[in-house]
Amino acid sequence: MSNRLPSKEVVARLREQYPVGTRVELVSMDDPYSKLRPGDKGRVEFVDDTGTLHTAWDNGSQLGVVYGADHVKKIEDEIKYDTGADFWRDTIVCHGLKEAVGICGRYLSAQLITQSIEERQFCRELFMAMTEDTIGRTDPAKLMYPYPLEKANERMERSYYRDSVGRNVECARAIDNAINASCYKTNYYNLEIAAMAVIHEYGFNRVNAVLARNLQRYESDGRYSHGNKDWAQDFTLTERAFDDAYLKAHSILLEDFTKYTRKLYDAVGAERFLLPGHAESGTVVQGYEIVRSIAFDDQRGFAIGLNPNAVSQFVTWQFTTENGRRDFYWGHYADELANAANNYVARVMVYMSDGTREVPNHLTAAEVSAEQNYNMIDGSINNEKSRLDLTDGQTHEELRELAPETLADEKPSVLERIQDARQNPQPHTPSVGPEQGAPEEEL
Numbered sequence: 001m002s003n004r005l006p007s008k009e010v011v012a013r014l015r016e017q018y019p020v021g022t023r024v025e026l027v028s029m030d031d032p033y034s035k036l037r038p039g040d041k042g043r044v045e046f047v048d049d050t051g052t053l054h055t056a057w058d059n060g061s062q063l064g065v066v067y068g069a070d071h072v073k074k075i076e077d078e079i080k081y082d083t084g085a086d087f088w089r090d091t092i093v094c095h096g097l098k099e100a101v102g103i104c105g106r107y108l109s110a111q112l113i114t115q116s117i118e119e120r121q122f123c124r125e126l127f128m129a130m131t132e133d134t135i136g137r138t139d140p141a142k143l144m145y146p147y148p149l150e151k152a153n154e155r156m157e158r159s160y161y162r163d164s165v166g167r168n169v170e171c172a173r174a175i176d177n178a179i180n181a182s183c184y185k186t187n188y189y190n191l192e193i194a195a196m197a198v199i200h201e202y203g204f205n206r207v208n209a210v211l212a213r214n215l216q217r218y219e220s221d222g223r224y225s226h227g228n229k230d231w232a233q234d235f236t237l238t239e240r241a242f243d244d245a246y247l248k249a250h251s252i253l254l255e256d257f258t259k260y261t262r263k264l265y266d267a268v269g270a271e272r273f274l275l276p277g278h279a280e281s282g283t284v285v286q287g288y289e290i291v292r293s294i295a296f297d298d299q300r301g302f303a304i305g306l307n308p309n310a311v312s313q314f315v316t317w318q319f320t321t322e323n324g325r326r327d328f329y330w331g332h333y334a335d336e337l338a339n340a341a342n343n344y345v346a347r348v349m350v351y352m353s354d355g356t357r358e359v360p361n362h363l364t365a366a367e368v369s370a371e372q373n374y375n376m377i378d379g380s381i382n383n384e385k386s387r388l389d390l391t392d393g394q395t396h397e398e399l400r401e402l403a404p405e406t407l408a409d410e411k412p413s414v415l416e417r418i419q420d421a422r423q424n425p426q427p428h429t430p431s432v433g434p435e436q437g438a439p440e441e442e443l
Helices: 010-016 084-093 095-111 117-134 149-156 158-181 190-203 204-217 226-233 249-269 337-352 364-372 396-402 415-421
Strands: 023-028 041-047 053-057 071-074 183-185 288-296 300-307 315-321 325-334
Touching: 010 288, 023 415, 084 095, 095 117, 117 190, 149 337, 158 190, 158 204, 158 249, 158 337, 190 249, 204 226, 204 249, 204 315, 226 249, 226 364, 288 315, 288 337, 300 337, 315 337, 325 337
Parallel strands: none
Antiparallel strands: 023 041, 023 071, 041 053, 288 300, 300 315, 315 325
């Protein structure tokens, strides 16, 4: 490697050859400690007086390309996407869902210091598309253990409590780091993209909880808006689980970061993030309608049931799937949705801790059981002929608006039904069977 600096003419030529925004691909780098590898791509931010190409790499690295030591090539024919959603869909097709999540997540992190309005809009579209397609994909690392330490000890789940507390602390540090890294010039921050990057890594539930706990500490602080403080007070958080998850960001930045997080949360449908798994209806077990379930690739899963007329309105079950049928057992009964939800989340966390893989829904699990062949999974058990799609590509919401009479008999959402049941309980008779009056703990 030469220690000679390039001449002014060479630097000028480099700046002409690699203007701001030029996409480059790494050929080689004379740095044994660099995590960059040949083939990595990035965007040139500027060329300094030493001829170094300061580059924002797609994997989040900011390492410069040193003149005379490192080598890159311009990407002349890279595909350009009109929208972030197009980028997301093409990445899935090329790399699969799991890899696409990582690629696009790193792209969001790499755009923290962009000054382009178009790029910010592109990131917003990308984030929305990613969230929509992965909203039902349960990541055990993003689930929060719902019980305090004493209850975790009773359930012999202390390690899950400790792991969740540790991730709360990591999340707080990530928020601070993302806010600091999003400063693209003095006193200017890309807080919306910073929120996207942290949410992608830790999930909405944990980010919301960390923000809420910190705002609760500043209830009397006039630097925070009433809207954010009122929002934070609605959270009932696990005792002591967030005590060490302190945020150090300036109050003005934290205030706006919270606003962006809340806006993103509302934009993608907040209610869908409350519990792992998928909403469902139509299956009734011992008088309880299954309203949510999660299925795994070993033909097992968990479900929440609702019976507004029962003494204990909620129940969580484990189930097995065999020959396309589900067998429900080990019911935990509860009077409150929060208690049932906590039990459901804890059971899911424990079950997924050994790497058990979630499948999209219980019908897929049934199909795996019935056909014993992953290559034949298509959403129809035994490959029955599917119904024709007569919607002409219209969404459920568009159909409701254009032709409400065709959906007049549809059932309200799961959360609407649960909330209605809690607010307007129906008369009921005392139970006579164990399924009605069983305690919350396992039978």
